[in-house]
Amino acid sequence: MTCTLWPQxxxxxxxxxxxxxxxDGNRLKDVGLELLGKARELAGKLGDVEVGAVLIAGTEEMAREAIYHGADKVVLVEGPHLDVYSPVEYGEAVAQVLSKYKPEIFLVGATKRGRELAPYVAALLTTGITADCTALDVEPETRDLLQIAPAFGGSQIVTIKTPQRRPQIATVRPSVFPKPPRDVGRKxxxxxERVEVRRRTRLLSAERRVGKDIADLPPVESADVVIGGGRGVGSAEGFxxxxxxAKLLGGSLGATLTAVRAGWAPESRLIGQTGKVIRPKLYIAVGVSGAVQHLVGIIESKVIIAINPDPQAPIMNYADYAVVGDYREIIPLLIEELRNVKTRQPEPPSQK
Ligand SMILES: Cc1cc2nc3c(=O)[nH]c(=O)nc-3n(C[C@H](O)[C@H](O)[C@H](O)COP(=O)(O)OP(=O)(O)OC[C@H]3O[C@@H](n4cnc5c(N)ncnc54)[C@H](O)[C@@H]3O)c2cc1C
Structure with a gap:
C-alpha cells in the first residue's frame, strides 16, 4: 500500500x-567506502548501472578516493549553510541531489549522523527506509532491494522491500561489509552541485562529552586490537x-550496552546489535557475559580472549582463550608486562 497523499x-x-x-573532518569515513563495494556488487546485478556517491562539503581528493573504491560518479555538494553538519540542512541538500539524479537505491552508513540523516531524506522524498541492514541483495526482475535486517529485538531476521517507491533507502552499520580494494587506476x-538550502538550525556551541583518554583512542571499528569492557568492569576507574x-597494545576500547548506560564509555564505543560491528585481529572481552546482542558485533574477530570469573558465562564458548578470573588481578599483570617489554632495552651483542 502506498499513501495516497504521496506524489506518483x-x-x-x-x-x-x-x-x-x-x-570525519578531512577524511572519508570507512563506512562510505565499504558501501561503495556493496553498491558495485548490486549495480552489477542490476545490469551494470552507475554507482554514484554524494559528498557534502568535501574535497576533490576525497571524491577521487571514492572513485578508487568503486564510484563511477561523485557529486560534490556545495552551498550556503553546509559548513557544519546538521541533519536538517544536509538532509535537504541530499534530497535535492537525489531528486535530480534519481538513483533507484541509496545506501547510508548507520553512524550516529547517518541514522538521523537517512530517515530525514526518506521523509523528504516520500520513500521507505530500512535501518541497520546486515545484508543486501536485489531481485533482478523487479529491481527491488532486499533489505535484510534483525527485527523484534534481534530474535528474527527479516527481509524488507520497498516495492512502490524510489529510491529505496537502507542504512548499514560500519564494518558489516568489507572495504573494497583501493584501485588508483579507476576512472x-x-x-x-550547488544547492540552496534554507538555514533552519544554528549550532550554538559544541563540546566533547567523553573522557579525553578514551576519545584519543582510534575508532573501535578500525583498530586491529580492541578491548571490550562490560558490566563486570564495575566502574569508570576500571575503564x-x-x-x-588499549594504549599499550596500540588498540582501541569498546563497551557493552550496560557499560555505556553506566556512563563508563561513550556511545561511540558501543559494540553489538545497536552499536558497531567490529572485525579486529584480537578482541579482549573484559567483564562481558556474551549476550547475543553483543556477540553479533564481535563474532568476526580473528581471536577472542575472554576474562571472566564465571566459567559458565556464554562468552567463554566463543573465546579462543578463556581466562577464568577477576580482571582486577589479571589486567594489572598484563599492563606491567607490556610496560616492561616497551622499556626493555635490546641486549648488546656479545663480544667474543
Ligand atoms: C534490543 C536490544 C539491543 C541490544 N543491543 C546491545 C548492543 O548493541 N551491545 C551490547 O553489548 N548489548 C546490547 N544489548 C544488551 C544485552 O542484551 C546485554 O544486556 C548486555 O550486552 C550485557 O552486558 P554485559 O556483558 O556488560 O553485562 P552482564 O551480562 O551483566 O555481564 C557482566 C559479566 O561480567 C562478569 N564479571 C563480574 N565481575 C567481574 C570481574 N571482576 N572481572 C571480570 N569479569 C567480571 C560476570 O561474570 C558477567 O559475565 C541489547 C539488548 C536489547 C534487548
Whole structure:
C-alpha cells in the first residue's frame, strides 16, 4: 500500500546505486567506502548501472578516493549553510541531489549522523527506509532491494522491500561489509552541485562529552586490537585501566550496552546489535557475559580472549582463550608486562 497523499512516481526513471559519503573532518569515513563495494556488487546485478556517491562539503581528493573504491560518479555538494553538519540542512541538500539524479537505491552508513540523516531524506522524498541492514541483495526482475535486517529485538531476521517507491533507502552499520580494494587506476566523474538550502538550525556551541583518554583512542571499528569492557568492569576507574591496556597494545576500547548506560564509555564505543560491528585481529572481552546482542558485533574477530570469573558465562564458548578470573588481578599483570617489554632495552651483542 502506498499513501495516497504521496506524489506518483515512475519507477522506470530511477536507475543506479548511490552511496552517502560521510566525512570525519578531512577524511572519508570507512563506512562510505565499504558501501561503495556493496553498491558495485548490486549495480552489477542490476545490469551494470552507475554507482554514484554524494559528498557534502568535501574535497576533490576525497571524491577521487571514492572513485578508487568503486564510484563511477561523485557529486560534490556545495552551498550556503553546509559548513557544519546538521541533519536538517544536509538532509535537504541530499534530497535535492537525489531528486535530480534519481538513483533507484541509496545506501547510508548507520553512524550516529547517518541514522538521523537517512530517515530525514526518506521523509523528504516520500520513500521507505530500512535501518541497520546486515545484508543486501536485489531481485533482478523487479529491481527491488532486499533489505535484510534483525527485527523484534534481534530474535528474527527479516527481509524488507520497498516495492512502490524510489529510491529505496537502507542504512548499514560500519564494518558489516568489507572495504573494497583501493584501485588508483579507476576512472570516474566528479560533478559539483550547488544547492540552496534554507538555514533552519544554528549550532550554538559544541563540546566533547567523553573522557579525553578514551576519545584519543582510534575508532573501535578500525583498530586491529580492541578491548571490550562490560558490566563486570564495575566502574569508570576500571575503564581507565582498560584504556591504558588499549594504549599499550596500540588498540582501541569498546563497551557493552550496560557499560555505556553506566556512563563508563561513550556511545561511540558501543559494540553489538545497536552499536558497531567490529572485525579486529584480537578482541579482549573484559567483564562481558556474551549476550547475543553483543556477540553479533564481535563474532568476526580473528581471536577472542575472554576474562571472566564465571566459567559458565556464554562468552567463554566463543573465546579462543578463556581466562577464568577477576580482571582486577589479571589486567594489572598484563599492563606491567607490556610496560616492561616497551622499556626493555635490546641486549648488546656479545663480544667474543
Ligand atoms: C534490543 C536490544 C539491543 C541490544 N543491543 C546491545 C548492543 O548493541 N551491545 C551490547 O553489548 N548489548 C546490547 N544489548 C544488551 C544485552 O542484551 C546485554 O544486556 C548486555 O550486552 C550485557 O552486558 P554485559 O556483558 O556488560 O553485562 P552482564 O551480562 O551483566 O555481564 C557482566 C559479566 O561480567 C562478569 N564479571 C563480574 N565481575 C567481574 C570481574 N571482576 N572481572 C571480570 N569479569 C567480571 C560476570 O561474570 C558477567 O559475565 C541489547 C539488548 C536489547 C534487548
Amino acid at each position: 512516481i515512475n519507477k522506470e526513471e530511477f536507475r543506479g546505486v548511490w552511496v552517502y559519503l560521510e566525512r 570516474g566523474e566528479i560533478a559539483v 581507565k585501566m582498560l584504556t591504558e591496556l
